[in-house]
Amino acid sequence: MKHWVGRPVIMYCGEEPYTIMKGILRKWDPAASVAVIGHQEIAVPFRDIMYIKALAPKERALPPVLHSVGYVMRERQQFDTAVYFKSAVTVWRGDKLIAFNTSIISHTKGSVTLQDGQSLMKGTHLFVVRSLRG
Secondary structure, three states, X not given: OHHHOOOEEEEEEOOOOOEEEEXXXXXXXXXXXXXXXXXXXXXXXXXXXXXXXXXXXXXXXXXOEEXXXXXXXXXXXXXHHHHHHOOEEEEEEOOEEEEEEEOEEEEOOOEEEEOOOOEEEOOOOEEEEXXXXX
């Protein structure tokens, strides 16, 4: 089983329904009768492992999620990019929330049109964008 060391794997452990563990197999230790998996280095006893298989590339990727931190859009290119990628945008006017998790359909030099049809002025509103991670 040492051929799995250093490779991304999916490990089925216990009885059905199996406990599924995904990650890189860090160590195969016959002396201690454990396999060590993942960046947290979880030791799994050999007796608990039902079977191991290679992790397909699409199974390795985490689903895309929004970044927790956004940034204020000020430049024309930032607005262009938000329109192109249909990025999640939150709109503020002072301390009042105008729109949450919406997207921008179009923009001009002084105004922005949101997906719900609202047309807002760039000078009086704050547009905060959050991009997708992954």
